[in-house]
Amino acid sequence: MLGTLPLLLMLLRKSLVRGFFRPTGLVRRNHLNSCHHPRTLCTLTLIAGLGSSALYSRDVQAAKEWAHQEVETILTQAYGQLLMRPMVVEKSTSQKNETDQKRDRVQPDYGEQLSKGEKSVKQIVEAIALSAEFNAKWITPHMGTAQTGPAPGVAPVAAPEKAIDNLYCALLGRHADSASLASARRDLVSSGFERVIRDLIDGREYRDRFGDSKVPQPSSEKQAAAGCPQVDM
Numbered sequence: 397m398l399g400t401l402p403l404l405l406m407l408l409r410k411s412l413v414r415g416f417f418r419p420t421g422l423v424r425r426n427h428l429n430s431c432h433h434p435r436t437l438c439t440l441t442l443i444a445g446l447g448s449s450a451l452y453s454r455d456v457q458a459a460k461e462w463a464h465q466e467v468e469t470i471l472t473q474a475y476g477q478l479l480m481r482p483m484v485v486e487k488s489t490s491q492k493n494e495t496d497q498k499r500d501r502v503q504p505d506y507g508e509q510l511s512k513g514e515k516s517v518k519q520i521v522e523a524i525a526l527s528a529e530f531n532a533k534w535i536t537p538h539m540g541t542a543q544t545g546p547a548p549g550v551a552p553v554a555a556p557e558k559a560i561d562n563l564y565c566a567l568l569g570r571h572a573d574s575a576s577l578a579s580a581r582r583d584l585v586s587s588g589f590e591r592v593i594r595d596l597i598d599g600r601e602y603r604d605r606f607g608d609s610k611v612p613q614p615s616s617e618k619q620a621a622a623g624c625p626q627v628d629m
Contacts, residue, residue, distance in 0.1 A: 460609060461513035470517055471506060473611040477626055478524045478566050479533060516608040518597065525567060525593050534562035535589055556584055560592065565624035567596045568605075570615040 462470065468483075475483050506523070509515040515523075524530055538559040557572075560580045564572040572580065583591045596602060606612055615621040 459513045459516040459519070462510045464511065467507045467510045470510060470520070470611060473613075474517075474521060474524060477569075477612055478521065478530060480625060517611060518606070518608045521567070521611060522594070522597050525597065526590060530566075531589070534566060535559045538562070556581060559589070560584065563589075563592060563596060565621070565626060567593070567612050568601060568615070569613050569624065569626065570617070570620040571624065
């Protein structure tokens with residue numbers, strides 16, 4: 397290992413001169429996911445421990461800069477699929493009701509982030525899926541925190557399977573099968589719904605079907621998607 401260290405340092409030095417790499421310092425490997433700048437190709441992390449050093453690299457492509465019409469199409473699809481509503485149309489302050497104002501306060505400018513290449517479509521999808529509005533629509537009504545009991549004095553019953561199935565419909569365009577439900581429920585118990593959401597978006601099925609540049613859509617397999625709310629839109 398010691399014999400290869402000078403060679404690694406030489407390659408690193410050449411890469412820095414050419415502008416191919418940006419050193420991130422001595423950080424943990426999973427921090428490679430923290431690259432946000434649209435022009436940055438984050439590639440380097442040195443991990444030191446137990447008397448040895450290792451070099452890890454991961455190329456992250458810059459997000460695409462979308463044209464105005466493309467941005468409008470992407471966001472229309474995203475709001476329809478994930479929140480089942482139109483985009484918020486910009487209004488003057490005097491025209492906004494209380495709901496509009498609350499929504500505007502928590503809604504980042506996704507359009508600008510897409511047009512400047514600051515975020516990918518996948519990152520926008522993730523941001524919406526982790527929003528309070530998404531949670532209130534698909535999760536809390538089925539977890540006993542936003543329900544009214546079936547009769548006075550009767551506590552509401554949590555239905556995590558329904559909430560999980562809602563996530564599958566919104567993010568993968570299909571219902572959750574029995575194995576997926578069991579796995580998601582374990583993650584839910586150990587880490588909460590944020591873990592379930594991130595696992596779906598970072599999973600192989602999402603990557604193969606939608607990648608970084610597509611909004612989730614109902615599955616082309618009608619039986620798998622039948623009954624998902626988005627299918628009837």
